[in-house]
Amino acid sequence: MTDVLRRGRASLAFSFFAQGATFALLVTRIPAIQDRYGVSDGLLPAFLAAVPILAGVGSVTTEQLVKRIPPSLLLRCAQPVVLLALLGVGAGDSMVELGIALAAFGLAVGALDASMNMLGVSLQRAYGRSIMLSFHAVFSLGGIVGASLAWVGAHWHLSLWVSYLPVVAVLLPATLIGSRWYVDGDGPADAPEEEKGQGGTVVFRMLLPLCLVMTFAYIGDSTVSNWSAKYLKDTLGSSEQLSTVPYNVYMVTTLLGRTLGDSGVRRFGAVAVVRLGALVAALGFAVVALAPGAWVGMLGFTLLGLGLCVLVPQTFAAAGRLFPGASDQAIARLNIFNYVGFLIGSPLVGALGDAWSYRGAMLVPMALVLVTVFYARSFAPQPDRYGVGHERPRTADVGRGSNGL
Secondary structure, three states: HHHHHHHHHHHHHHHHHHHHHHHHHHHHHHHHHHHHHHOOOOHHHHHHHHHHHHHHHHHHHHHOOOOOHHHHHHHHHHHHHHHHHHHHHHOOOOOHHHHHHHHHHHHHHHHHHHHHHHHHHHHHHHOOOOOOHHHHHHHHHHHHHHHHHHHHHHOOOOOOOHHHHHHHHHHHHHHHHHHHHHOOOOOOOOOHHOOOOHHHHHHHHHHHHHHHHHHHOOOOOOOHHHHHHHHHHOOOOOOOHHHHHHHHHHHHHHHHHHHHHHHHHHOOOHHHHHHHHHHHHHHHHEEEEEOOOHHHHHHHHHHHHHOOOOOHHHHHHHHHHHHHOOOHHHHHHHHHHHHHHHHHHHHHHHHHHEEEEEEHHOHHHHHHHHHHHHHHHHHHHOOOOOOOOOOOHHHHOOOOEEEOO
């Protein structure tokens, strides 16, 4: 059984890595995509907004599908679609082809994000200790690798499909091979009746605090990814070259925080780690808003990476603990608010920056992240049916590998 879990954890970690690299290759080459297809500045936001909207649709669909088929099968099917859609974005010739490729990417990435986190939560339950942050750390590592490969492609003026083809050629067969060792957890049909959710309305009401935390975390994340370069250059007066650094620093500190985060959860508990992460992130936004110059602003973005990095993985883990017999459905529903935060964050900061000031705009995600401090009690371990408030290994979790183990 230990070998089953270890293989399942390694194969799932590679899927997180592959998705991190894939997503970074898409978002860091948006200017090149715009140039290739002649997408106007006015039309570009519509294309960009369509991806998270369709991802939300994919996540909603996943919530229904996992009632009938295991998450491992969904992930095994969705990841190749995401990779091929990335290649389609780079290889198309018309705006219609771009729209089709981005639509496929969005729908598939919603199913992929949800099913990856479902498997991560069930593995954490089987291990009986916090491992969820390690999966998201590997995702961050994949993002760093993908962004670096995108820089190489841009530096050497490679066409998009030439940049994407080798990555897809490596990751596609590797993820298909690795999917043989995915490990599914216990589904709703296998769980004791008293551990199941009590229906859609009650589940959502209980899940709502975690949904808000997920939204606020992605508002903060999208603020960094979309506005850090512009803020450093236009507000803090940095050079264009230096303005590209904050996001890379943010990604590196996110990787560092997630790599160390599981040990912090094991020692101090999820509630303490989430509260500390929210406070550090809020401090980061405050430093960014008040920074007198570019280097102090860089310090703020560094703190943001260390603070925000723990919130999303722990939110998924908390949903799994809250509904141990219906965790797949809860995670799929929670995953929708990933895209809600992404959709709200960038336009919100941009509108406030234009109407007020970009320094003032940074205080809004700061305030939202601070709200997480008050919701941190939702991250506490839930007492199981024996009255024990901790993660415990579950026999069904370790016995159902997707390859029949």
